[in-house]
Amino acid sequence: MPVTEAAAYPIEITLLIWSVALCVAQMLIAVVGALLQVGLPALTGNREGMTEIKGWAGRAQRAHRNMLESLPLFAILVIVAAMANLLNDTTALGAQLFFWGRVAHALIYLAGLPFLRTGAWAVSMVGLVLIFLQLV
Secondary structure: OOOOOOOOOOHHHHHHHHHHHHHHHHHHHHHHHHHHHHOHHHHHOOOOOOOOOOHHHHHHHHHHHHHHHHHHHHHHHHHHHHHOOOOOHHHHHHHHHHHHHHHHHHHHHHHOOHHHHHHHHHHHHHHHHHHHHHHO
16 A cells, blocks of 8 residues: 655654764765775775775764764664653754764764864764663
8 A cells, every 4th residue: 555645753763764864975975085095996805905094085984983883872772762652852852962963073074173073972972861861
């Protein structure tokens, strides 16, 4: 049966989906940067002895890896909160802080601004803590 209405997800689930999209975008940017620096043969090879990716491309790789470390935590917290029927204004705020903190973190990391980057990361972590506190 075809769906006739757009799915209406809670904001936490919507932001989880957009966080995955952000993670994919970060990966694509990192791949393009690496491709520009070392070329296709090096990237499609075994990467043994490959030169270090530097500059904005290296920062893009590190930002993506950082997102990969925090995205599972966000996903687990949001999914558990949704399954336990514990979504509320605080979990919504936590999800918004996580997502927008991660967007800022990605952009600031690419720009190479270390102290602001740490601040954006901290905002995203506050978002995780807010959701976590609703579950304990």
